[in-house]
Amino acid sequence: MIVRMAKIEIAGPKELLLDVLALVQELGLFQVEPEPGGFVEAGVEAKVRPLVPDEQVVAERLFLENLGSGIAGVLAALPRPAVGTSPLDPRAALEVVAAAVGGHGAWCREQEERLAALRRERDELQRHAVIVEALDRLLAGVSLGEGVDCIGLVLREPAAVERLRWLVANGTGGASELLTAVAADGTTVCLIVTVRERGARLRELLGAEHLPELELPAAFADLPFPERIRRLRGRLAEAAAEMAAIEGTLADFARTWGGAYLRAREWVENRLSLLRLTARVHETLMCFVIHGWMPAAGVPGLEGELAARFGGRVVVEEKALREQDLQRIPVALKNPPYFQPFELFSRMLPLPRYTSYDPTPFIGVFFPLFFGMILGDAGHGTVLLLASLAALRIWPGRPAVRDAARILLVSSLSAIVFGFAYGEFFGELGGTLFGLRPLIVERRTAIVSMLWFSLAVGTVHVTLGLFLGFLSAVRRHTGKEALFRLTTIAAILCLALLVVSLFQLFPRNLARPAIIALVALVPLLLATGGFIAPLEFLRTVGNILSYARIMAIGLASVLLASMANTLAGMTGDIVTGIIVAGLLHTVNLVLGVFSPTIQSLRLHYVEFFSKFLEHGGRAFDPFRKSRTDKEEESWKRH
C-alpha cells in the first residue's frame, strides 16, 4: 500500500532550530522539502527566505568536516576485524578522539608507509625466492670448497641449455659443471660451478651471449652465492616478522581505539548532515520554517514530541494538499506481513506515483493464483512446499532468499490446491496409485474448456486493471481518460458477451444486442480516446488473449509429467523406471518453477499493470541518523 503522506510546516524561534532538527533526525520520519513553493501562502512569499547560517554553525561545520577527514584517515589504516566496540557515549568519544586524532593520524600514516615498504620488499624477494629454491636444490649436490665459484642463471628458453653447456665447456676448458633445474614457476634455472680463476672469464662470455648472471637485490649483490641464498631467506623472514609486528601493533591500537573512532565518526556524520540540512530551511524575521513530508500517521507523534521538549514554542501545521502537490509527494510503500515478500517483484518496477497504486498487493493475490493454475500438480507442489520450508530453515537471515521462499511457499500451496482440482499428482501417477480423480476438470483432455477458462481469467484481470485505471483517472481529475477507461470496459464486456454467444456458451440471441452495443460504443471510444482508441482497444483484446498462456504452459507441464510416467513404464524395470521418472519429473519441476514465475510476472507487468499503474514516483527519503552498530557487526563478522 502507498503510505498516506501529510504536508507539514514546522516553525519556531531560530535559536531552537538545531535542537528541532536533531529531534526530527532522531524520529527519522520527516523528509525536508528544499523548495517552499506550495507550502507558503500567496502574499507572504517575500517574507520567507532561505536561512543564512550564523558564524557559530559555519565554524562548527568546518571543525567537524576537518575532524571527520582525520577520523576517516585513522580508520582507513586499521585492520577491520580488530576494531572493537566502545562503551563510550558518542559525545564523550568525540572529545577523546578530537584530542588524539592528530597524533594518531600521523602515527597511523607512518605505520602504513612502513608496512607498504615492507610489502614491496617482500614481493620482490619472493620473486627471487622461487629461483633461489631451485638453485638451492642444485647446490645441495655440490661440494663448495675455497677455490670454487658459482654462477646462477635463468633461461627463458629450455632449448638454450645445450648451447649454454657448449659455451661453458669451451670457456673453461672443461673445468666446470652445468646443473639445471626447473623452478616452481616453470623457469629453467642453471648453476655453473667452476674454479674461481675461470669465473671472471666465464661471466664475460655469458655477458657477450646476453646471458647475464642472476641479479639479486643490491644488498645481496656482493655476497658469495651460497651466502646470498641464506641472507635472502633471512631477510624474507625478517620482513615477515616486521610486518606481523606492525600489523599486531595496529590491531592492538584498533582494539583500543577503533570503537571510539567509529562512535565519533557516527556522531560527526550525523551532526554534519544536520548542519548541512540547515541549507534547506527557511526563515522569517524571527523564526525558522521547515517544510516537508511525513507519513500522516506519524504527525500526532511529532506534535507530541515537539510539545514535550519545547513546551509549545515550536508549532506543527498540516497543510492542505493541492493539485500541483500530487506530482511531488514522496512515495513510501508499507504492506501487511503476507504481502511484504512480494515486494521482491514490485521492486523490479519503477516506484509508482503517489496518485497510483502499490502493485505489491495485486501481485500477492494474483501471482500465487496464476502460478497454481499453470503448475497445477499436487506432487510438484508438495516438493516445492518442502523446498521452500527447507530454504526458510537454512537461510533465515538472508532477506532476499527468505522472501523468495515465502513466495514459493504460498505458490506451492496454490499449486497443490489446483493439483487436486485437475486431479494431478506427478501427472496421472496419482490416479494410477491412489485413484485420484479431478475435482473440477482434467487438463489433458478438456483443452478447449481450459482455454475458455484462461481467457475468462484474463478478461476479469484486465477489466480489473481498466477499472483501477478509471479510479486513478478520477483521482487525478482527468475526466476524459476516466470515461475512456469506462467505455473500454463496456466494450470489452460487450465483446466477451458476443464471443460466448457466438460459441453458444450463452444463448445465441444475445449476440445481436452485443453487436449493437459494441457499435454504439465506437463513437464514444473515438471521442474519449482519440483516433488511437481502436488500436488501444485491440491491444487490450490482445492482452486478454495473452492469458491463454495459462492453459498453454499448463498443458505443456501436464504432458511432460505424463511423458515422464510413460517413459518410466516403458523401461520394464522398477529401478530404472524410478530413475527415469525421477529425472524427467525433476526437469519438469525446474521448468515448473521458472516458467509459471516468468509467465505470471509477465501477465502482471505487461497485461495488467499497463492498464492503471503510473510510474515515476519520488522515493520517500526521511532525514534520519546513520548507524555505526551495523558496521561494527559487519566488521566483526569478517
Next chain:
Amino acid sequence: MEKALIALAAALAIGLSALATAWAQSRIGSAGAGTIAEKPELTATVIIMVAIPETMVILGFVVATMILYR
C-alpha cells in the same frame, strides 16, 4: 484428406508463429545480454522483454486449438 489439411493448417498456425517468436526473441535476447552485461540491475526488465514476443506463439496456439477442436 480433410484431416490432413486440418492438421497442416494447425501446424502452420503454431509453427510459423513459433518461428516469428523465436526470431523476435533472438534479437531481444542478444540485445538483452548486452544490456545485462552493462547494467545487471536491468535483469528483470530484460527477462520480461524477452517474454513479450511469446504472445505471438500463444495466439498461434489458440488458433491451432480452434482449428483442431472447432
